[in-house]
Each structure stands twice: as C-alpha cells, then as structure tokens.
Amino acid sequence: MTDDDLVFKALADPTRRFLLDRLFVRDGRTLTELESELEMTRFGVMKHLRVLEDAGLVVCRRSGREKLHFLNPVPIRLIHDRWIDKYTERQVSALADLKNELEKTG
Amino acid sequence: MTTMTDAVTTQMYRVYIKATPEAVWTAITDPEWTQKYGYGGRGEYDLRPGGAYVGYTSPQMREHGAPDIAIDGEVIESDPPHKLVQTWRMLMDEDMAAEGFTRLTYEIVEISGATRLTITHELEGAPQLAELLSGGWEDRGAGGGWAWVLSSLKTLLETGEGFTH
Numbered sequence: 001m002t003d004d005d006l007v008f009k010a011l012a013d014p015t016r017r018f019l020l021d022r023l024f025v026r027d028g029r030t031l032t033e034l035e036s037e038l039e040m041t042r043f044g045v046m047k048h049l050r051v052l053e054d055a056g057l058v059v060c061r062r063s064g065r066e067k068l069h070f071l072n073p074v075p076i077r078l079i080h081d082r083w084i085d086k087y088t089e090r091q092v093s094a095l096a097d098l099k100n101e102l103e104k105t106g
Numbered sequence: 107m108t109t110m111t112d113a114v115t116t117q118m119y120r121v122y123i124k125a126t127p128e129a130v131w132t133a134i135t136d137p138e139w140t141q142k143y144g145y146g147g148r149g150e151y152d153l154r155p156g157g158a159y160v161g162y163t164s165p166q167m168r169e170h171g172a173p174d175i176a177i178d179g180e181v182i183e184s185d186p187p188h189k190l191v192q193t194w195r196m197l198m199d200e201d202m203a204a205e206g207f208t209r210l211t212y213e214i215v216e217i218s219g220a221t222r223l224t225i226t227h228e229l230e231g232a233p234q235l236a237e238l239l240s241g242g243w244e245d246r247g248a249g250g251g252w253a254w255v256l257s258s259l260k261t262l263l264e265t266g267e268g269f270t271h
Contacts, residue, residue, distance in 0.1 A: 003122070026114055059118045059224065070118035073241070077253035078121075078260065102199060 003056070007075045010055035015040065016048050020057060023071035030066050115232075117239060119225040121256040125263040127214045130221050131187030133259055134212055137162075143262040144255035147176055151192075157181040159192050172198060179207065189213055194227070196235050205232035223259075225252055 001009070010016055019034060035045045049069060052058040059072045123130055133139040137148035146164035151157065161177030168174070176198050183191040193207040209228040214221060229236040237243065241251040249255075261267060 027118075028114055028116055056120060056122070059120045061116075061118060061226070070116070072118060072120050073253040074119050074121045074256050077241075077250065077257045081254075081257045081261070 003075065004079060006055040007057065007079060010051050010057055013048070013051075016052055019045075019048060019052060020071055023058070023069060027070050028061075028068040030068060034069065115228065115230045115236065117225075117227045117229060117236065117252065119227075119252045119256055121223050121260050122217070122220045123223060123260045123263050124220050127187040127216050127221050129263055130214050130223055130259075131190075133263060134190065135186075143258040145176070145249055149177075151181060151184075153181060153184040153186070153190075155181060155183060157184075159194070163198070179210070182209075187214055196238070199234070202232070202235045202238065205235055208232050208235065223256065225256070227252065 011020075015038065018038070022034060022037060023029060031042065031046065031049065034049070035042050038045055049058060053060065056075045057072055059070045061068050061070065133143070135149070135151050135153060137150050140149035140161075141147060141164065146166065148162045150160045150162070152159070157180065159177070159179040159181060160175055161179075162174060163172040163176045167176070176196070178195050178197060179193040181190070181192050183189060190212040192210050194210040195207045196202040196205075208230075211224075211226040211228075213224040213226070215224075216222075227239060229239070238248060239251040241249075241253055244250040244254070250257075
C-alpha cells in the first residue's frame with residue numbers, strides 16, 4: 001500500500017474521523033481521554049489509533065507515563081498539495097499579505 | 107515536565123522524506139536551502155547553545171512592504187543531523203510578537219532508507235501564532251503553516267523543485 005492508500009483507508013472509517021475531530025478540537029490527548037468519548041472497548045480504540053498512526057495522521061509523544069496523541073495534518077496536506085493545488089494555482093505571498101490585511105482592517 | 111496545558115497548546119508535525127538525514131538537516135539550517143521552500147526566506151543559525159537564529163523575509167514579502175526579519179530566536183541544542191531545539195518568535199505581526207518566544211524542536215531520524223522529520227512546537231501563551239502555524243490564515247494569503255512548509259520541503263528534497271510563491 002502506498003502512503004496515500006494508508007491515509008484514505010484510515011479516513012474511510014467514521015470512528016477514526018471522530019478521533020481526528022476530537023484531536024483537532026484539543027490536541028495531545030491520552031488514550032483514556034479519547035476512549036471516554038466512544039462507546040467502544042479500550043482495545044478497539046487502540047486499534048483505530050494504530051491505523052491512524054500507521055497512516056501518519058496521529059503522532060504520539062511520551063510525557064512521563066502518559067502517551068499523548070497529536071493530530072498530524074501533513075499527510076492530508078501532501079495529498080492536497082499534489083491533487084488540489086495543481087488545479088488552483090495561485091500566488092501565496094505569505095505573511096506580507098497578512099500584514100497588509102491586518103493594517104487595512106486594524 | 108509536560109503538563110496538560112502544554113499538551114493542548116503543543117503542535118506536532120511529521121513527514122517522511124526520501125533523502126538523507128544530512129540533507130534534511132541542511133535544508134533546515136542552511137540559508138541557501140531555506141529560501142527554496144516554505145515561506146522562502148533565508149534562515150541563519152549560529153549552531154551552538156545560545157547562538158542566534160534569524161529568519162529573514164523573502165524578497166517577495168519585502169516587495170509587499172514586510173520588514174527584513176520575520177522570526178528571531180536562540181539555539182538551545184544543536185546535534186547535527188539529529189536534533190535542533192530553539193526558541194522562536196514571530197515578528198511580522200505585532201500581536202504575535204507580543205506573545206513572545208515559543209520553543210521549537212526538530213527531530214530527524216533515519217528509518218528504513220527514508221528520513222523521518224518531526225516538528226514539535228510548544229506554543230503555550232501564543233494562541234494567535236498557533237492559529238497561523240496550523241494553517242488557519244491560509245485563505246488570507248499567510249501560507250499554510252507548518253504542514254505546508256513540510257509539504258514543500260518534501261517536494262524540494264524529493265524532486266528538486268520548491269514551491270513557487
């Protein structure tokens with residue numbers, strides 16, 4: 001399976017999308033926190049998190065005894081940049097435009 | 107010691123790149139390389155603890171009236187080509203500058219012929235910067251934050267082509 005296949009497979013499941021949504025709202029959660037919001041066994045949630053990790057959509061970090069789960073948007077970004085930006089080429093003048101925008105509205 | 111608050115405000119980004127750890131390290135720390143991807147400015151490091159980091163704006167940003175320096179900071183730990191820890195402060199917007207220094211860690215690990223780059227950005231007390239770095243300002247022309255930067259870094263190292271800004 002290619003990296004993209006892993007991402008699409010991981011996203012093709014409502015529980016896994018729910019987990020990503022929870023991490024989007026608040027990042028760096030433990031398994032216990034994530035599990036508490038799902039009607040599912042701890043083992044079941046672990047399996048889903050494992051699929052998300054394998055696809056690179058979740059990255060873990062140890063903090064003392066805790067394992068914290070973070071949403072990693074890069075794999076989706078890679079798909080976006082390759083498949084979508086190709087068709088919507090546009091100028092990104094980065095922070096300079098942000099500054100101008102703020103000065104206009106500020 | 108990481109507290110719950112740190113976990114909530116920390117952002118992590120990871121990408122696998124078909125390149126050597128040395129190439130990834132160079133792309134992050136060599137100003138000739140930093141201008142080829144992401145926001146496209148030169149990044150100058152004095153790679154020793156306490157050494158200065160200056161992230162310059164790109165020529166294109168300056169054409170739009172941006173100041174010379176976009177980011178400043180200080181090197182905390184430099185272990186080429188494995189780990190770089192630094193402070194990082196965005197200067198291009200007054201409110202973000204006022205949020206002060208954040209802590210940024212680059213970790214580079216070789217895994218089965220590819221290189222895994224992980225960015226951990228600790229953003230406690232910097233909610234506006236956090237929004238910018240997570241891509242929340244992209245539709246206002248401020249770039250897509252770290253995910254966008256890493257995507258363009260991967261493209262540059264794997265294909266030799268950076269993004270055109």
